Amino acid sequence: MNTEEIVNLLKEEVVPAIGCTEPVAIALASAYAHHSLEGKIKRIKLSLSSNVYKNAKAVGIPGTHHTGIETALALGICIQEPAFDLTILSPLTDEDIEMAMNLQREVPIEVEILYDSPSVYIEVGITTDREDSKAIIAERHTNLVFLERSSQVIIDRKSNTKRNMKNSKSLAKYPLKELIGKILEAPYSSLEFLLEGISLNMTMAEAGLKMEKGMNLGKSWEKIVEKGFWGKDLNSKITLYTSAACDARMAGVRLPVMSSSGSGNNGIISIIPISIVAEHLKSGKEKVVQALAISHMVNTYIKEYIGRLSPICGCGVSAGAGAGAGIVHLLEGGMEDIERAIINVISGLAGMICDGGKVGCALKLSASAGMAWQGALLAKEGVKVPEGNGIVASSLQKTLENLGKISQEGMFNVDKSVISAMYN
Known part of the structure; x- marks a missing residue:
């Protein structure tokens, strides 16, 4: 690697974050899945790696008095103007938090822990009364590798992720x-x-x-x-x-x-x-x-x-x-x-x-x-x-x-x- 490549690597790896990066990444994935989705939410499924699960379960979520995976997921859906990076939770309002609490009470949220997956893996599937969507973050906390809405694939970088995992010792x-x-x-x-x-x-x-x-x-x-x-x-x-x-x-x-x-x-x-x-x-x-x-x-x-x-x-x-x-x-x-x-x-x-x-x-x-x-x-x-x-x-x-x-x-x-x- 030359000097420029090393500096660029540091710029990728050293970035500001608000809140523990695992619940932040969950919120980010749910925001991607929900963005522009139409209809009333009927069901949500979250599949995540064991490493993300254990790091997100008990940590405090900035701007709230809450902890928990379901709360992070609901906030990602309810935040009014999400920034699609590790500062996504920075503009949280009281209204966003109240909406997230109501969403958790009203909508079934299924959480699946994956033990045989990349160490960073978050998959959010949302079903409304009009359409459905799926978003996957993998390998890195902000790396959106798949986005699908109403069976239409918008982003698919999963093959790149598998190839990067094989070359993870680069x-x-x-x-x-x-x-x-x-x-x-x-x-x-x-x-x-x-x-x-x-x-x-x-x-x-x-x-x-x-x-x-x-x-x-x-x-x-x-x-x-x-x-x-x-x-x-x-x-x-x-x-x-x-x-x-x-x-x-x-x-x-x-x-x-x-x-x-x-x-x-x-x-x-x-x-x-x-x-x-x-x-x-x-x-x-x-x-x-x-x-x-x-x-x-x-x-x-x-x-x-x-x-x-x-x-x-x-x-x-x-x-x-x-x-x-x-x-x-x-x-x-x-x-x-x-x-x-x-x-x-x-x-x-x-x-x-x-x-x-x-x-x-x-x-x-x-x-x-x-x-x-x-x-x-x-x-x-x-x-x-x-x-x-x-x-x-x-x-x-x-x-x-x-x-x-x-x-x-x-x-x-x-x-x-x-x-x-x-x-x-």
């Missing part, structure tokens, strides 16, 4: 050090857009520190500090701000965050630790945008192995490793230091499962942010989990292959067990 064909090298060659102006993520995600963190909903982490940490059980050092600030941002976002605070590789929480991890370390070190803007680009690239790169949504917590493993890599760059480390940091984070957090999006993710992000900082510091001192320790292999590439094997094969039935537990 980014991983390149050595990570080569991609990072290209990032360091990119002009500052081409990466400057990444700085917006600091503004957005730190604003969400500040909201989390002040609010009294969700897990109320901000106020709780204040009391813990007053008791002398928690310090005001850099590590404490990194974990506090990261967890507070997640708490606010998962509770449904109506603010955008900059996402990374389809996940707002991944974006929080990829950005906030780097922002705080950069402020402490008084790093220049060029250094900061390079660190952010490295962080997002590593996150996206590792997801090529574990899956865009996976049984392993991507916030902990892929985004945490990305943050660690970016911090190493701020500390003037080289590629060997970056690889050590990535391996340190992976070795420490590979066993963290994803049990869906919810305010409790804040504690997972806290652990990931702390591990990113510690893993980076140790890497800069030449410390790395040795080869042969668990899944750590002779190289970063082979270690990632081991991680991918665990995620894709070893943890194949984890989602079924998690969803069973969530039902119970």
Whole structure:
């Protein structure tokens, strides 16, 4: 890949999002299915991958006091002027919300969980008294691959999606050090857009520190500090701000965050630790945008192995490793230091499962942010989990292959067990 292609990839993967991206994607799919549909709605069917289901079930929906898959679906139908991107829920009105609540009461909604599907897959079918429609989003949260109305196919990109899945390791064909090298060659102006993520995600963190909903982490940490059980050092600030941002976002605070590789929480991890370390070190803007680009690239790169949504917590493993890599760059480390940091984070957090999006993710992000900082510091001192320790292999590439094997094969039935537990 050349520098221009890498910058374009980052522009695709690093975008603002309001609300958890799984319920947002459900709302987006239902908006596509309902757009211009005529007649009174009689029936709705939603089929979605297990990964989307578990991440959408318990998370707060921005601008409402509600959670849930059916609510997200109904909002997508009822929102008056939807923006067909990850900010679709930003213009919600009280009227939209009331209409969505009534729709859920009046219309049967069937939800089907698919275990053998792409990790991102949402299919919405709507039947009215005059016509019917179907919309499918797959592979990425905004990727509309199929749209049909009254048996007339309007969009059909499903074959492209299957072909892309077969070539899903396209980014991983390149050595990570080569991609990072290209990032360091990119002009500052081409990466400057990444700085917006600091503004957005730190604003969400500040909201989390002040609010009294969700897990109320901000106020709780204040009391813990007053008791002398928690310090005001850099590590404490990194974990506090990261967890507070997640708490606010998962509770449904109506603010955008900059996402990374389809996940707002991944974006929080990829950005906030780097922002705080950069402020402490008084790093220049060029250094900061390079660190952010490295962080997002590593996150996206590792997801090529574990899956865009996976049984392993991507916030902990892929985004945490990305943050660690970016911090190493701020500390003037080289590629060997970056690889050590990535391996340190992976070795420490590979066993963290994803049990869906919810305010409790804040504690997972806290652990990931702390591990990113510690893993980076140790890497800069030449410390790395040795080869042969668990899944750590002779190289970063082979270690990632081991991680991918665990995620894709070893943890194949984890989602079924998690969803069973969530039902119970």
